[in-house]
Amino acid sequence: MRKFLLLTGIICASVFIQAQDLAELRETARVFTRDGDYSNAILVLNRARQMQPDNLGVLQDLAFNYFLLNDLKNAVDIVRPLVDRKDAEVQTFQVAGSIWKA
Numbered sequence: 446m447r448k449f450l451l452l453t454g455i456i457c458a459s460v461f462i463q464a465q466d467l468a469e470l471r472e473t474a475r476v477f478t479r480d481g482d483y484s485n486a487i488l489v490l491n492r493a494r495q496m497q498p499d500n501l502g503v504l505q506d507l508a509f510n511y512f513l514l515n516d517l518k519n520a521v522d523i524v525r526p527l528v529d530r531k532d533a534e535v536q537t538f539q540v541a542g543s544i545w546k547a
Contacts, residue, residue, distance in 0.1 A: 467493055467500065474506055483514040501532055505540055512544050520544045 470493040477486035490507040497503065504523055511520035524541045527533055 467496055467503070470496070471503060471506060474510070478506075478510055478513070483510045486510045487514065501527065501530065501534070501537065505534075505537055508544065509540050512540070512547065515547075517544060517547055 470489050474486040474489040474493070477483070477489065487507065487510050490503055490510060493500070493503045494507060504527055508520045508523040508527070511517070511523065521544055524537075524544050527537050528541050530537075
């Protein structure tokens with residue numbers, strides 16, 4: 446009986462996690478970033494990136510968290526193509542400038 450309940454709980458949790466939309470994932474990542482838990486923020490943002498690989502906001506947040514984690518190689522790899530995009534925002538250039546300065 447306990448195994449059945451545990452299995453049911455795991456299945457329900459996995460369905461809930463998959464049901465999260467992009468906005469919820471970004472907000473979860475922001476909470477992790479504010480708390481200084483950059484590794485978990487990166488994990489959540491990579492999940493969001495799988496949902497929408499070209500989403501500018503997700504990629505900006507991901508590059509910024511790599512920067513905060515001091516993983517400059519990954520940060521540069523993510524931010525470099527973003528500054529060439531036509532939909533790049535001021536925040537994109539601010540994040541890129543901080544990464545390149547470091």
